[in-house]
Structure formats: C-alpha cells, structure tokens
Amino acid sequence: MSPPEPTQAAPQGQGDAALVQAYLNHVRVGKRLADRTVDLYTGDLERLAAHARDTGVALTAVQNAHIRRWVAQMHSAGRSARGIALILSGWRGFYVWLGRQSLIDHNPVQDVRAPKAGKPLPKALGVDDAVRLAAHQEEADDPALEARDACITELLYGCGLRIGELVGLDVAASGSARGWIDAKDGEAHVLGKGAKRRSVPVGRQALAALGVWLAQRAAWAGDDPALFIGSRGQRLTPQHIRVRLKRRSLRAGLATPVHPHMLRHSFASHVLQSSGDLRAVQELLGHASISTTQVYTRLDFQHLAQVYDAAHPRAGARAGQSPKAVPDAPTAPKPRAVRPR
Template sequence: MSGGVVSRLPADATDAALVEAYLDHVRVDKRLATRTVELYTGDLRRLSDAAQSAGIGLRQVQSAHVRRWVAQMHSAGRSARGIALILSGWRGLYVWMGRQGLVTQNPVQDVRAPKAGKPLPKALGVDESVQLASHVEEGDDPGLEARDGCITELLYGCGLRIGELVGLDVIASTTARGWIDIPGGEAHVLGKGSKRRSVPVGRAALAALERWLAARAAWANEDPALFIGQRGQRLTPQHIRVRLKRRSMLAGLSTPVHPHMLRHSFASHLLQSSGDLRAVQELLGHASIGTTQVYTRLDFQHLAKAYDAAHPRAKTRKPPDKTG
C-alpha cells in the first residue's frame, strides 16, 4: 500500500487507523524488515497512548507535547539512544502524514533526545591486571607464550595504544615508528597526530621483552617489527586482539580483555597511586587534559567502592539535609 491508503480512510479516521496505514506503508512500500516494523509498532503505540493521555489526537500533537514525553521517558530511565530511536519512528510517521496533507508541521522535527552520557572506560582491577600479566600458559608454544606475555606487559605497563604497539621495531631507525631502548628503559612511540612520546618501561616488561627477543630469533626474517608471527611478519591489531582475548580467558578473568582495556587500567591504577593527573596525561599522550580527566571519575568509583565495602556506616548513608 502507499499514500492511496489514506485517501480511502474516512475524514474522521481514528489514530489507530492512521498508524495502521503508516505501518502498511513502511512494510510494503519501504520494505522494512519485520523486526523494524515491530519496533515501529511499539513506538507508535507509545505515541498514541501518550496523546490519548493528554486528551488529544495524533494530528493535534505539538512539539511541546513531544518534549514533555521525552523528559518523562528520560526520567523513567530510558537511555538516550533508546529515546533517539523512538523519536526517529515518530518523526517518520509525521513526515508521512505531512505528505498526505494530514498535518501542516512535524512536531518531532526539532526535538532531539538527551545527550548520552560519556561511558566510563572499562578498566580491570589491580588484582585482575596482575593475574593477567603473571599468567603463563604452560601448554602453549614457548615462543607464543613469550610473545603474548610481552605484549600484555607492554600494554598494561606502558599504557600503549594498539597502533603504537604494533608499530614498534626491534631497533631504532629513521623509518621506525617506534622502538624500545632497553638500556634506557624507555619506549619511544608514534601516537595520534604523528606525535612522538617516550614512556618508561618497568622491570617486569623489560624482563618479558628479553624473553621474547630470545624466542623471536627463531621466527625472524627481514621484517624489523618487534612483534611478529611464526612466519616472520608484523602482527596486525586484530591478531593481537584475538590473542589477548584468548589469554584473558585462559587466565580465568571474568571478562574478555581487549588492548584498550589495559591502557585504561594502566591510567586508572597510576592515577589511584599517584594522584598526578598531568603525569598520566603525558604518559598517555593526550593532547588535552580534559581527555585524561575521565580517569578521575574512575578513581572516585574506586574510592566509593572501598568506602561502601569497609565503612561500618556505609550501608546507612543518607543524602544531606538541604532544608536547613
């Protein structure tokens, strides 16, 4: 069916009839997937119910009504993304109604969902990070174990991005994107915006690096990459993601670990210990300290959990009395 469906509707067609005609349109004319039509059906039922509660029909809905309903959904805990999807369905209905001459303006056109809160980076606890870094897979190939162990130590111990890690070469050169100065205990990497920075490499990571370099010799060819596969070619980011996920599962962690999670863990654990936000910014290679400040939120979560777990009065906390 198409726009002709509406022409056969009576002038006093109910909201239910309008919605059904529109759903026929998206189902037949636009050929939307069955699941999408089902979602539209629920969203439009929600719109019809809200309009009915306000004592109006769909053709009388104004932007003020829609904003009020958005605020109600937000207060009820619906996510910003969920609200945005609902508004998209409502907006489509009124675009269609406008083309049929049923409304003169789209009340949803200029209404936007609330901005989604920026999610906190996922970070491991200190114990989980140590558990992963200390894990040794006895049944694995010794070369693979040495390599994957070194990768884990550098990601967590230096806070490297995955691109910085795969760009490391065995030795410094004019063409190298990055390398590790073992005597100096520093990793020199090429970060975002082609900005170079140096970060300290701890003793555990240096020891893991020496084990890997000894094993790497059996696989090496002409590729200068620090981290290579058994055929001597530089590892890809995807290969490292797969290996790290596997390692985290074998180590008994409750959640699969990806490389950026170890970078977040490095930053949050360092901030918890030092409280030096500027130093964390430099080590991560953030251009703006505002990017780094997200880790202060992680740090507060750590403090709040420690308080709730340890303080005798934590379970009876009440919000401060603002009446006085």
C-alpha cells in the first residue's frame, strides 16, 4: 500500500529541525531524562526526520502508512524487532508531544507495533561443560562452603530445579515446608510455578553431594529449617546463589559464566537428547503446557544440524559455504537413561 499524499507541503528542513530540538529540550529539561536517554531520542528522531525528508513530507504531515513503510524498511534491512520497538517508542513520544502542542490532530505511530521478535533459544551448556562444572572440586578454607556449592550445582543440573524451588527446600518435610528432598526414595519434592507441587528424581551423584553437605551443614545450622544456608545460619537468597554459581563456573574453566537457569536448560536439553521423550521432560520440568517444553527440540535439532554441517560432503552447498569452512561439531552426548545425574 502506497502512503497517502501529504496533506500539506513539506516545510524547509529548519522547521522540522526546530520541532525536534524543541522536543529534545522538553525531555531534557521538563522531564529531566538522563543524557544517555536524550542521546538515544536524538538518534531516533534524526532517523525519523531523514525518512520524512526522503519521502517529501513534513514531520507534522506524516501518516500511519508512512510509519508502517519505514518500519518495514528497517526490518528488511536487518534491524532487530527489539531495536525497532525502541525506535517506535521514541517516535510515539514525539508525536504525543506534538499533539499536546496542537500541531497534529492524530498520532501516526499510535497503533504501529514492531515486528514480533522470534523467541530466542535457551542458553544451555554442552554435555562436557555441564559435567565438568558438576564434577569441579575446590580446596576451600571452609569445607562446608565447598560442600554446599557442590550440592547446589548437582541439584540444579541433576534435577532441573528453578532457583526459587531450590532456595525453598527445607532440610526435612513439614507442614510449612515449600520443598524437601527424600534421600531414601531419591526424590525432590518442590513447589513450582502456580503453587503446583511436583516430584523430581534425584540422581546418585546429587544424593552423594547432599550427604556431604548435610554432614557439613551442622557447623552452620541455626534455627532456620532451610536446606541451603549461609555461615550465619540464614536461608540463601537467589542472588547469593547466582553469584556463587558464576564464580564456580569461572573457576571450573568454563568460557561462559553460568547462571542457575542455564543449568535447568542444560538438564532439559541433555535428557531430551538422550531419551527423545518430550513428555517426560515436560513432567520433570513442571511445564503446564508441552509447547513450553518444545523449545528444547529446537536445541536438539541445532545439534543435529551442526553434526550434519561438519560431516556431510555436500553440507557446504546447504549452508552456502565449503565443507572445510564449517566449524567442528560439538561432542555428541553419550546415551543416557532418562533419569538424570
């Protein structure tokens, strides 16, 4: 659809420039926005003015169809959906201000939305890196600290727990406990999203780490029933665990700092690669809908595509490059049982 004819003649560039400058003064002085934010607005409005100038319309004469065409141009040029959304936000604010100045009778950006962003793949570790992190041992001044962090790592990767489920674990089951681990039956009972309870298998390595931590925990224990506590006996916070896990991953020699949800993604991806049982992974993760779990099939296909690109003599034609230029595929995971570590 071609944009409508401009309703008024485009003024000289100085007129548009004056409007833009007046608005920037407004957000800088009137709204007291940070200099960095004003700089971003400046770039966005310079882009808007350039589009209007190239089209031959004044900023006050821009129509909805113009905005939609410029959004399509930015999208086809490779700008991300998030970047376009930020630009539209800046443009929208400018036209709101013009309306308050009675310079336009409608906001041409009001009902324009950025292209829908593709859902990014979850970040998961390779099998070798995940096992290296779980097996990592440090010589710590306080053996309880090392035992606790090792147990946290094993449960996050071995059970696929959310960080909220992990910090909610108590030492023993009780009427007030959000979660606990039944070492005898090898199960973790947790309270997940939507206050839904589920049971997750706890593997041999995680149970061993739990036993070591419980033996050390007595030196720190206070009145808090939490399974994971600090040296003063208080329940650990999610932020504390994030900091400790990031530190541990770097000390284990991993190139990427690890956060707790990355281990949950790794758990799901590795179990799915080994078993191919999407329903089982859904149950283990506690997803209400299997469509949420299906994102891990994209990770599995990505792994298969890398193996194909590296191994097949005609893969270069598919990828648009010669076979020699294709990067080495990651180490394929060894077959495992559905039950995680």
